[in-house]
Amino acid sequence: MDVAKDILQAIGNTPIVQLRKVVPANSAKILVKLEWANPTGSMKDRMAQSMIKSAEEDGRLKPGGTVVEYTGGSTGTSLGLICAAKGYKLKIVTSDAFSKEKRAHMKALGAELTLVPSEGGRTTKKLIREMIEVAREISTEPNSYWTDQLNNFDHIAGYHSLGYEIWEQTEGQVDAFVQSVGTAASLLGTSDILRERNPSLHVVAVEPAESAVLSGGETGSHNIEGTGIGYDPPLWDASRVDEIIPVSTVEAKAMARRLAREEALFAGTSSGANLVAALKVAEKLGPDATVVTLMIDSGLKYISTDVYQES
DSSP states (O other): OOOOSSGGGGSSOOOEEEOOSSSOTTSOEEEEEEGGGSTTSBTHHHHHHHHHHHHHHHTSSOTTOEEEEEOSSHHHHHHHHHHHHHTOEEEEEEETTSOHHHHHHHHHTTOEEEEEOOBTTBBOHHHHHHHHHHHHHHTTSTTEEEOOGGGOTHHHHTTHHHHHHHHHHTTTOOSEEEEEOSSSHHHHHHHHHHHHHOTTOEEEEEEEGGGOTTTTOOOOOBOOTTSOOSSOOTTOOGGGOSEEEEEOHHHHHHHHHHIIIIIOOOBOHHHHHHHHHHHHHHHHHOTTOEEEEEEOBBGGGGTTSHHHHOO
């Protein structure tokens, strides 16, 4: 019997699907990796597992310890999964800028939440830095390990599995990889593996148009959860990216709704942003190419937000 010995073995090996209705004629084929098939409904299960495993191996995280992190929610739910499965306490710093579903999910998995108020429910540079400082203070408590995702190189390796899976599932037919930037780890970890196998791979970063700092713009507020921290993420390496495409919050939300209605794919806002950018890349590359992007997380994480509450 092919039975996982625990929930952690259910992470990864997610399906990949070709889009049929939202892609115009004469554009490249667009394939989407359904990362909501991971146990908590997002790709972040991969990175959380990698961060905790590395910290256990080198002694930064000891038995009975407490994990600390700042997060918009998906990283927190993924850490909640790993910590619940392994028996660690978890303290999360988050905000009302992120969906109620994510906060409820973290609490259900046993996390203790500290909320930092936002400015009108939007993500800003100021909010991210305030969350980081609160997490830093909590992490000084005895027997605590701060995963500090923006500065933690361990979780880049957590996304190598995505690269391997995409390569095998497409039989090496990948011309471009498109992914939103939060910490930048998923973009870099996945594309590193793909580019080892296809040096001509076109790597595209996606960021909020309202805070397009990677493109040289000004910092600003937006509502594409999990992306656009308002400054260059410490892991960001522009030399490993071929193109940066800004996408507005309005475009991202509209595309998420369109995905649900036309492709029956129920995804979050950052997945909508990914597809807006992927469609632009597909148009430029033409019908003989293949573009791969990620459905980063499930639309179930956004039911209470205006992504799906609008008519």
